[in-house]
């Protein structure tokens with residue numbers, strides 16, 4: 001049957017395979033891709049958990065490498081059937097310079113595309129982001145939007161700019177001839193804010209709550225809604241896309257898909273409380289709101305301090321003018337494009353996603 005050695009013939013490469021999302025993609029592939037023969041996990045920093053995967057029926061090859069180094073990427077891609085490119089520098093806090101963000105997110109993606117072309121790899125799945133669309137610099141709400149909803153996608157921050165540029169490169173590469181004469185088939189997935197096991201910001205909020213005696217203060221009005229998506233479902237969508245891209249190349253090639261599931265639309269803080277509440281934290285009197293002008297003042301102060309302290313130390317708190325604007329702008333998606341195009345249905349229900357995340361926090 002599907003698990004026999006003859007049916008195992010595909011080689012997958014996951015870049016960023018040791019990150020928050022990447023690890024879930026790696027584990028999902030091992031569980032849900034019966035044709036897998038070899039799984040290459042490429043990352044700047046390899047996780048020790050990879051060792052335990054090396055004893056199974058699939059050959060798991062850990063590759064320590066840098067996507068900004070074209071030769072390292074080409075060596076890892078050579079001979080792979082599918083590349084899932086999740087590696088990226090996720091930084092909206094000013095930890096890395098704009099140049100580094102572009103180098104990793106844009107040049108790194110160029111290197112992955114060129115490696116596919118040079119080595120004859122035909123299928124490329126790119127992890128983009130909702131941030132490619134918005135919220136935009138004008139703070140326009142995006143309410144229950146889909147992939148075709150008109151929206152002024154204008155950005156200034158290096159992270160969304162770099163993701164948008166990289167996504168464009170990936171989509172434009174669809175149809176390019178690869179070594180051997182066949183065509184490259186690409187598509188991009190746009191997760192909204194991902195949560196689940198391994199979500200560091202959730203842990204940061206938890207520890208902050210503990211420091212404040214088990215309380216968190218509401219900063220964003222409950223009416224500002226965000227779409228959030230469970231990491232297991234994002235990973236599942238990547239695996240499904242990778243599996244279906246060959247059969248449905250004409251339909252899916254060059255397309256973008258929002259990543260969605262049944263997680264409820266809520267404000268960023270109310271959503272986090274779904275997990276932090278059962279872990280013993282409470283949101284102080286839900287009618288009391290930290291005034292917006294005070295948040296803006298603090299965010300601006302943080303940005304100023306970051307700039308002043310830069311020569312001495314890295315000061316990169318969660319609150320800055322950009323994160324405040326994102327948290328304070330409604331961004332919700334409502335779409336069934338992934339279901340129509342490749343039969344996606346969330347693998348994990350909201351209850352299941354919630355339970356797993358609470359257990360992890």
Ligand SMILES: NC(=O)C1=CN([C@@H]2O[C@H](COP(=O)(O)OP(=O)(O)OC[C@H]3O[C@@H](n4cnc5c(N)ncnc54)[C@H](O)[C@@H]3O)[C@@H](O)[C@H]2O)C=CC1
Nearest residue numbers: 016018019020021043044066067086087088129191193194
């Ligand atoms: N976390 C979120 O809410 C969202 C994330 N995304 C995208 O999903 C992808 C994965 O993000 P996360 O798992 O959250 O981030 P992460 O930081 O946990 O994972 C990224 C991985 O890429 C690796 N990496 C970074 N620079 C590299 C380089 N130069 N060469 C090789 N590997 C490198 C890191 O070591 C890390 O393991 C990113 O492309 C991000 O833009 C999209 C939407 C939402």
Ligand SMILES: CC(C)CCC[C@@H](C)[C@H]1CC[C@H]2[C@@H]3[C@H](O)CC4=CC(=O)CC[C@]4(C)[C@H]3CC[C@]12C
Nearest residue numbers: 090092129131193219268318319323324326327
């Ligand atoms: C009390 C403060 C105002 C709360 C700050 C919360 C912020 C740290 C987070 C609010 C929204 C988050 C972003 C959003 O989920 C979309 C994202 C998509 C990505 O591709 C990367 C991560 C992120 C930018 C995410 C980052 C943290 C927030 C800004």
